[in-house]
Amino acid sequence: MSETTLYILITVNLVIVAGLVFFILRLLGRQKQKRLDAEERLKKIAAEVSEHRLHIIESLQVIGRAILNEEIPLTEASIRCKVLLDNLDPQLAQSDAYIVFNEVFEQSKHIPRLEAWKKLKGPEKLEYIAHMETLESDYSHKVNSAAEHLLSQDFNRYH
Template sequence: MNNLTLLALTLSVITIAALGLYALQLWRRIWAKEKAQAEALNTQRERIGGDLRILASSLLEGQLPLIEGAIRIKVLLDNYDSTLSQDPRCEVFHQLFAATAQVPTHAEWKALEKSVRRQHEQHFSALELQHKAAARAAARWLLDEALPAARQSA
């Protein structure tokens, strides 16, 4: 083997090794990003789960109006776990959400005439009477069975 062939072979091996190290470095970056994304999703999921526990408890204790609580729980459930959200025991939250979807909120609510607001409030009362037991049972089920227990901070 002559010197030129040996030099070309050496340069080839060095180039391959350098490219391999560069590829490893890129893969490590990808793995680090994937790990950070997974941790961010876990953190978000834990936060939403905590919010769901607070809402369900508040609904059960009467600290939150039934309609408002059901709407908030439904939206958070959709973001927390779509499979859990579609559980038949959570159907009442979807029913209340759908039954109130056309009701204006915030500034639009304040802009409504009092008679229209009263009609909506009467509708809310009827919905509460019809769905109170089911909503409370669903909130209890979420707290007792569906949502994992909150982590205790040390």
């Protein structure tokens, strides 16, 4: 083999090695950018989750104050609290302090809501209103106690 052929082969190999190094560096750059993008998406999702949890906590506290100030019907408040607590922490929703919200929810879930309520005729509404009043008188003490507990609950672990 002549020297010229040897130099040509060395040059071809160096070009191939340089091309492979360039290709590897490009792949590493893309991989790093994907990792950075994924981290950014995770941070954004974490911020949204934290914001959502904070909104739930604030809503629970507003409803708790409204219950104690008698500004909201207890049936409606119980339904809202049950749903919010389920979204925040299903285990917390089943705790002894808040189980009353679930009980009222279960006993009132047959009552039409929103548009279905608006479509009801007067006598039909009266029947449901009587049922809600019975629920509220039966559970008022427990719901008020749960509302007080909501206002004293330490929700820091949910931020």
